[in-house]
Amino acid sequence: MSDTAIEIANRWALGWPQAVKDLIATGEYLVALKAQEREEIRVKLEPGLSHLSSWEKAQEYGLCQHPPTASSSECDTV
Template identity: 45%
Template sequence: MEALYNRQIYGETTAIKIEAMGSTAVGIANRWALGWPKRVLSLLVNHQFMEKLIAQTELEKDILANETALKHLSPREILEMHGVSQEPPEAIQHAG
């Protein structure tokens, strides 16, 4: 399993939770942190990161597990064919 990139931004508890979710979750977290660091920080500040990461991980795993006819394509290509965004979602700003 690849190492969690920039682990300290998550805090120890969240970093351990991400790592415990497995290689798919770590890969998604790394992709998000490398490509969209401000969006990741916004999700963390608004306490939405784990919820969004869990949803994205489940979505990607489900699609890849059920797409048996396209094994000649990379996982990223399969996800693109299904319209799965590589980007993290925007944080929802709560009024307050």
């Protein structure tokens, strides 16, 4: 597991424990985690954004900080 995936997993577990439990119960957790990891790595590697913090990059690209709800791969507003 990459450092990015660990960071995401920790953020989700600390901020949204029930959503994480629901994703695990439905077997969707690893799929959601890998999808979020791909997006965050893609944004981190985007050229020309080195002057922005990781938080600013996430805001600029509309990355979710929270996990998706079970049975939904989209970013829901929480």
